[in-house]
Amino acid sequence: MSSRRAGIAGTVALALVLLLPIAWGLTFDPVEGALRDSLRPPGFAFPLGTDHLGRDVLARIAHGFLLDIGLSLLVVALSFGVGTALGMVAAEVAGGLDRALSLLMDVTSALPQIVVALILAVHFGGGAGTLVIALAATGWVKYARIARAATFSLREREFVMAARVAGSGRLALLRRHVLPHLLPLFGGLLALQLGHTVLNIAALGFLGVGIQPPAPEWGAMIAEARPYLARAPWLAIAPGVFLFALTALALSLARALGRRRQAMGLTAW
Amino acid sequence: MTPYLLRRCLLAGATVVAATFLTFLLLRLAPGEPAQTILARIFLRDLTATVSAGDAAALAERYGLSAPLLVQYGRWLAAALGGDLGVSIRSGRPVLTELGWRLPVTLLLALLAMALALVLTLALVTARRMLRRPLADRGFALIVTACVSLPGFVLGLVMILVFSLSLDWLPVSGTGGWSHWVLPVIVLALGQLGFTAVLLDDALEEALAAAHIVSARARGLSERCLLLVHALPNALVPLVPYLALQFAFLVGGVVVVERLFALPGLGSYLAEALDARDGPAFLGAVAVVALAVALANLAADLLVAALDPRIRLARSEA
Numbered sequence: 001m002s003s004r005r006a007g008i009a010g011t012v013a014l015a016l017v018l019l020l021p022i023a024w025g026l027t028f029d030p031v032e033g034a035l036r037d038s039l040r041p042p043g044f045a046f047p048l049g050t051d052h053l054g055r056d057v058l059a060r061i062a063h064g065f066l067l068d069i070g071l072s073l074l075v076v077a078l079s080f081g082v083g084t085a086l087g088m089v090a091a092e093v094a095g096g097l098d099r100a101l102s103l104l105m106d107v108t109s110a111l112p113q114i115v116v117a118l119i120l121a122v123h124f125g126g127g128a129g130t131l132v133i134a135l136a137a138t139g140w141v142k143y144a145r146i147a148r149a150a151t152f153s154l155r156e157r158e159f160v161m162a163a164r165v166a167g168s169g170r171l172a173l174l175r176r177h178v179l180p181h182l183l184p185l186f187g188g189l190l191a192l193q194l195g196h197t198v199l200n201i202a203a204l205g206f207l208g209v210g211i212q213p214p215a216p217e218w219g220a221m222i223a224e225a226r227p228y229l230a231r232a233p234w235l236a237i238a239p240g241v242f243l244f245a246l247t248a249l250a251l252s253l254a255r256a257l258g259r260r261r262q263a264m265g266l267t268a269w
Numbered sequence: 270m271t272p273y274l275l276r277r278c279l280l281a282g283a284t285v286v287a288a289t290f291l292t293f294l295l296l297r298l299a300p301g302e303p304a305q306t307i308l309a310r311i312f313l314r315d316l317t318a319t320v321s322a323g324d325a326a327a328l329a330e331r332y333g334l335s336a337p338l339l340v341q342y343g344r345w346l347a348a349a350l351g352g353d354l355g356v357s358i359r360s361g362r363p364v365l366t367e368l369g370w371r372l373p374v375t376l377l378l379a380l381l382a383m384a385l386a387l388v389l390t391l392a393l394v395t396a397r398r399m400l401r402r403p404l405a406d407r408g409f410a411l412i413v414t415a416c417v418s419l420p421g422f423v424l425g426l427v428m429i430l431v432f433s434l435s436l437d438w439l440p441v442s443g444t445g446g447w448s449h450w451v452l453p454v455i456v457l458a459l460g461q462l463g464f465t466a467v468l469l470d471d472a473l474e475e476a477l478a479a480a481h482i483v484s485a486r487a488r489g490l491s492e493r494c495l496l497l498v499h500a501l502p503n504a505l506v507p508l509v510p511y512l513a514l515q516f517a518f519l520v521g522g523v524v525v526v527e528r529l530f531a532l533p534g535l536g537s538y539l540a541e542a543l544d545a546r547d548g549p550a551f552l553g554a555v556a557v558v559a560l561a562v563a564l565a566n567l568a569a570d571l572l573v574a575a576l577d578p579r580i581r582l583a584r585s586e587a
Binding site: 103106107109110111112113114115118119120121123195199202203206207208209219222223225226229230233236237240243244247248251252 | 280283284287288291292295296298414415417418419420421422423426427429430434514517518520521524525528539540543544555558559562563566
């Protein structure tokens with residue numbers, strides 16, 4: 001119990017450490033900068049220093065946070081929606097559709113996320129849209145697997161059969177009687193995927209196929225900081241620390257939620 | 270056993286075909302006539318130059334670019350099966366030759382990183398179990414969370430900063446002696462460590478709960494013997510399929526690490542081909558990556574079936 005309480009305290013502390021500077025940074029402009037201010041070390045006027053174009057690093061980190069977390073939430077919502085719907089419908093309809101979905105899931109999960117994003121970038125170019133589609137295109141599989149397996153077992157339960165006998169339509173059955181029982185299974189996975197998505201968006205930004213500059217994206221900022229690593233290490237370290245903290249926060253949340261899932265007697269994703 | 274084996278082989282093939290077909294479609298449907306792009310890029314070295322329609326048509330005819338897309342893909346697949354992945358638009362060399370130069374770098378990097386990650390995982394998990402103190406549990410949780418949350422390119426930059434720029438012990442990037450491999454391998458291995466450590470720890474938890482452990486403990490065997498001789502071998506079996514899934518993740522890490530340390534491997538080849546809009550080179554690299562991941566999954570399935578008779582029986586009945 002005490003370790004649990006310590007875990008919650010740690011999570012709250014991490015959230016505060018992360019969010020307070022970001023709230024402060026949001027009050028500054030992330031794109032405007034004066035060249036005479038370029039590569040200033042952290043100090044009074046610029047809490048985390050400035051980059052090669054004289055832009056405020058804290059302001060860029062703060063606005064980059066909104067961008068990264070917004071896109072990540074979008075990816076998670078899309079994966080969750082598509083994956084859950086496909087998994088439920090496949091289990092309800094069964095037969096050929098179910099086998100086709102299983103094949104699609106196996107093929108999709110065999111492709112590295114980063115490589116899928118690179119493939120899509122060939123056609124659509126870099127940018128927010130490509131990024132969201134690419135990450136959601138690989139992210140839905142886990143939800144579909146869980147939803148499919150859980151729907152298969154729920155179908156055999158009395159209350160679902162009773163609803164079926166009472167003349168409930170298939171879609172209404174899934175929505176009203178199956179979906180509410182699936183939702184508690186996803187808490188840990190949602191937080192876990194959020195953490196991974198933040199990392200992947202930053203990694204793709206670093207590779208140059210994600211969000212394009214001058215938009216303040218954390219991975220792109222770190223890539224831009226590389227030539228100045230020896231002279232201005234804070235440029236790479238500051239966004240790196242925030243990226244690390246945000247991911248650690250999402251993962252500790254995932255662990256707390258996942259523990260509840262285990263307590264309910266449900267096993268591995 | 271045989272139908273199961275056949276199904277897994279078909280799945281591996283389907284994965285490679287799906288990946289390359291998707292890439293092929295996206296490459297061909299991308300804006301810009303391929304024949305015009307080739308002419309403008311190779312002969313005029315200027316993407317904005319206009320090329321006469323006649324020249325473009327002649328080239329399209331010669332390389333079969335006017336055929337339906339499905340036929341074109343069929344031709345590519347047939348040639349690829351015969352070992353011909355086409356010619357790189359950028360360099361004019363056969364893609365297979367170029368991949369042959371790049372592949373050893375990536376293989377060495379991936380194998381060293383995987384080996385290091387496995388050694389560290391075994392050390393970390395057994396240390397945690399043998400110490401059996403609350404502090405060991407906390408330390409384990411801390412290390413695992415740090416490894417999972419710290420992206421490779423951030424860790425890599427920090428290590429470059431410390432070991433290359435400040436201490437001047439190791440080179441910043443490129444290839445050469447063994448010292449060029451130290452940082453990339455460590456960065457890639459630490460990226461894997463978090464996941465593999467959690468997986469092995471979970472598997473060990475399950476293995477330690479088995480009835481034969483209780484009976485061995487009742488016979489008076491030491492806890493160390495229980496852990497290392499009776500529980501660990503069983504815990505390694507469920508780890509195998511996860512390691513194969515992990516391989517796809519490793520490939521993603523390889524792309525980032527090769528870019529970061531300027532290593533001339535498969536990952537940087539993929540990124541360079543994308544930057545240069547070099548279709549055949551990109552498609553060839555995707556094919557190799559998809560094939561590697563599919564083979565890793567296949568090998569894991571077969572290995573698990575060979576190691577664990579329960580799975581072999583269950584799946585041949587299903």
